[in-house]
Amino acid sequence: MIYREMTKEDYEAAYSLWKNTKGMGLSAADSREEISLFLERNRGLSQVCESLEGELAGTALCGHDGRRGFLYHVAVSGEHRGKGIGRRLVSNCLEALRAEGIAKCHLMVIGSNMDGQRFWSGIGWELRDGILLYSQVT
Template sequence: MRYRAMIADDYEAAYQLWENTAGMNLSQADSREEILRYLERNPGMSQVCEDKDGQLAGTVMCGHDGRRGYMYHVAVSGACRGKGAGREMVSRSLKALREAGIAKCHLLVIEGNTLGRSFWSGTGWQERDGLVLFSQNTDL
């Protein structure tokens, strides 16, 4: 596997991976324009991996708000799972957050995504109790 920072040219392959990843929820916020804006705002924090043929095999969207880090769309293609790609990309993103002075990172997993929940709990992340997420569109 080859690991590197995610760039604008990765968008189409990344979106295709996300569409084919069980438990992944996509929305208008995942449009090309929105993802490129996120990458520009958080340079070098999001990661991808490529397989031996140079095909995109995994993604981690990562950024911060100046206080806490956040990860989104952590995905690895079925053919490349179980080989440490997810762990390596997450590790690289956490390192970028540390270098930016960010001490803690959060992520969201859809409640019914058992594969995702298993990955995160198996890699040392703690599932939080007692939190309720509220959301609202800004176009009131």
């Protein structure tokens, strides 16, 4: 497997993976333009994993606001799950955040996404309670 920085050229394969990942929430913010802007603002942080045949096996969008890191769309294709790809993508992202001086990272999991909840708690992430998420479309 090859781990590398995600580029805007990965968009089609990444979007296809996200669309076919149970529990993944997609919105207008996941358009080619929006993802390209995210990658540009957060150079070197987002990661992909490719098979030796060039197939996209996993993704992790990663960024920060100068204070806290954030992970989005950590996904591994069904045929490649259970091989440590998700762990490695997350580890690579956290290492890149640390290199930029970011010591804490957050992520969101849709409440009905039990696979996602098991993954994150299984790799040592803490479920926070007492925090409410508010959103507004601008």
